[in-house]
Amino acid sequence: MRIGxxxxxxxxxxxxxxxxxxxxxxxxxxxxxxxxRDRVDVATLHLQGEFVESNLGAVRAADGSSTxxxxxxxxxxxxxxxxxxxGVPIRLRITSADSVxxxxxxxxxxxxxxxxxxxxxxxxxxxxxxxxxxxxxxxPGHHAMMGRIMAVPENQFxxxxxxxxxxxxxx
Amino acid sequence: MDSPKTRxxxxxxxxxxxxxxxxSELLGLPILRRAITPAPRPxxxxxxxGGPSLVAWNEATIALSSKGNPVRxxxxxxxxxxCHGVEGFSSQASTPNLAGIDAQYLWKQLQDFxxxxxxxxxxxxxxxxxxxxxxxxxxxxxxxxxxxxxxxxSPSFPQTLQDRNxxxxxxxxxxxxxxxxxxPPCQACHGxxxxxxxxxxxxxxxxxxxxxxxxxxxxxxxxxxxxxxxxTIAAELLxxxxxxxxxxxxxxxxxxxxxxxxx
Numbered sequence: 001m002r003i004g005x006x007x008x009x010x011x012x013x014x015x016x017x018x019x020x021x022x023x024x025x026x027x028x029x030x031x032x033x034x035x036x037r038d039r040v041d042v043a044t045l046h047l048q049g050e051f052v053e054s055n056l057g058a059v060r061a062a063d064g065s066s067t068x069x070x071x072x073x074x075x076x077x078x079x080x081x082x083x084x085x086x087g088v089p090i091r092l093r094i095t096s097a098d099s100v101x102x103x104x105x106x107x108x109x110x111x112x113x114x115x116x117x118x119x120x121x122x123x124x125x126x127x128x129x130x131x132x133x134x135x136x137x138x139x140p141g142h143h144a145m146m147g148r149i150m151a152v153p154e155n156q157f158x159x160x161x162x163x164x165x166x167x168x169x170x171x
Numbered sequence: 172m173d174s175p176k177t178r179x180x181x182x183x184x185x186x187x188x189x190x191x192x193x194x195s196e197l198l199g200l201p202i203l204r205r206a207i208t209p210a211p212r213p214x215x216x217x218x219x220x221g222g223p224s225l226v227a228w229n230e231a232t233i234a235l236s237s238k239g240n241p242v243r244x245x246x247x248x249x250x251x252x253x254c255h256g257v258e259g260f261s262s263q264a265s266t267p268n269l270a271g272i273d274a275q276y277l278w279k280q281l282q283d284f285x286x287x288x289x290x291x292x293x294x295x296x297x298x299x300x301x302x303x304x305x306x307x308x309x310x311x312x313x314x315x316x317x318x319x320x321x322x323x324x325s326p327s328f329p330q331t332l333q334d335r336n337x338x339x340x341x342x343x344x345x346x347x348x349x350x351x352x353x354x355p356p357c358q359a360c361h362g363x364x365x366x367x368x369x370x371x372x373x374x375x376x377x378x379x380x381x382x383x384x385x386x387x388x389x390x391x392x393x394x395x396x397x398x399x400x401x402x403t404i405a406a407e408l409l410x411x412x413x414x415x416x417x418x419x420x421x422x423x424x425x426x427x428x429x430x431x432x433x434x
Contacts, residue, residue, distance in 0.1 A: 001180075001181050002178040002179065002180055002181070003178065003179060003181065003184075004177065004178060004179075005177050005178065005179050008179035008183065008184045008187075011184050011188075012184060012187045012188055012191065015188045015191060016188075016191045019188075019191060019192060019195060020191070020195055023195040023196070023199060024195075024199070027199035027202050027203060028202065030203060030206070031202050031203055031205070031206035032206070034203065034206045034207050035206045035207075043227040043228050043229045044227045044229075045397075045398060046222045046223055046224065046227075046397045046398055047222050047225070047227060052221070052222060053221070053222060053223060053399065054221060056399075071398050071399075073398055073400060074355075074359070074360065074367045074400075075355035075359060075360070076353060076355060076400050076403050076404060077353070078398055078399045078400065078403055079399075079403065080353040080403050080407070081353075097397075097398045098367070139359060139365055139367075140356065140358075140359040140364050140365045141348065141355035141356050141359030141360065141365070143347070143350055144347070144348040144349070144350040144353065144354060144355040144356060145353075145355060146350055146351070146353045147353055148353075
């Protein structure tokens with residue numbers, strides 16, 4: 001059986017479009033699922049990886065941007081108070097040590113999931129105190145699960161210490 | 172009718188489609204390969220030795236710590252009796268009561284004493300002589316002891332309340348905490364309202380011991396709380412609040428959820 005050239009091209013083009021779209025989206029999805037960079041082991045958060053104690057809090061990269069590492073757990077954010085510079089891009093990487101928690105700051109909200117890292121991109125516009133809290137009910141202490149980011153001028157933000165993030169208070 | 176040159180066989184169409192499939196699969200491979208390659212993290216410091224505790228709550232440690240043999244644990248507990256009391260209620264208020272304690276909590280503390288993650292001259296020696304299995308057994312024994320003191324062994328618990336005003340402060344902190352400062356209610360993790368592994372129940376704990384531990388957490392001299400919950404909270408508490416909480420627990424006022432029972 002033979003068909004016209006135009007029809008043949010049309011059939012191949014439609015097939016390519018449908019198959020290509022499905023394959024492309026499923027590949028991206030598979031890549032996201034397979035991506036190990038945002039997976040952490042809940043049991044050994046304190047022993048290995050980016051959420052060890054000395055790495056919590058804000059640090060400053062060479063390009064001026066800042067990274068904050070934080071753990072949400074029943075019923076505190078650790079560190080509960082973070083000092084961060086104003087006006088620079090801030091990458092907040094947060095994970096959970098037990099159940100699903102929320103992280104709500106200034107009208108935007110993400111979930112923190114045990115075993116996975118949630119990344120938020122922030123830019124603090126003015127000096128001051130920014131409160132954030134958990135808005136996903138996590139147990140009888142949920143209402144008190146709050147923390148704060150203290151925004152300071154960029155030149156007052158302490159330089160990166162060799163073995164410790166910068167937080168107001170402890171560590 | 173078209174001439175044969177402008178017509179295509181169905182076989183060629185199928186072959187072209189197969190070619191499209193192969194090309195798409197090949198194009199997808201580098202994306203997947205990039206995903207499964209672990210990227211090196213610039214901020215990936217700290218050897219495990221610097222952490223708060225070497226205990227990781229995986230399936231093996233949970234099974235080991237919660238399935239101790241209490242009968243064997245009773246024999247091991249002979250060397251604990253002198254300080255922690257025959258029935259797990261100590262005669263000195265500065266020594267913790269172990270009766271009815273959470274087995275996983277006690278096992279973890281013994282591990283931390285063994286590895287030097289929690290500092291105590293006496294306990295580091297005693298726990299150092301135990302194996303991980305011994306610790307699980309003795310934890311199972313103390314976990315099954317009744318949580319009411321037996322007066323014939325002269326327990327120090329319950330202590331008399333030093334300051335009646337402490338009750339109000341303590342009730343507020345136990346029941347609702349202080350959300351503005353990020354202090355959750357004590358009873359949400361330390362019972363009886365809720366428990367979080369491996370937080371110990373404090374309802375029948377000695378006041379002097381609770382106070383000393385809160386101070387140590389606040390100053391960082393005790394630092395074996397995994398992921399820093401207690402160091403964060405204790406540092407936010409004011410000295411008089413720590414005192415009030417400790418006295419409230421020591422006076423045996425926290426057996427029932429605060430704020431849920433009318434008195």
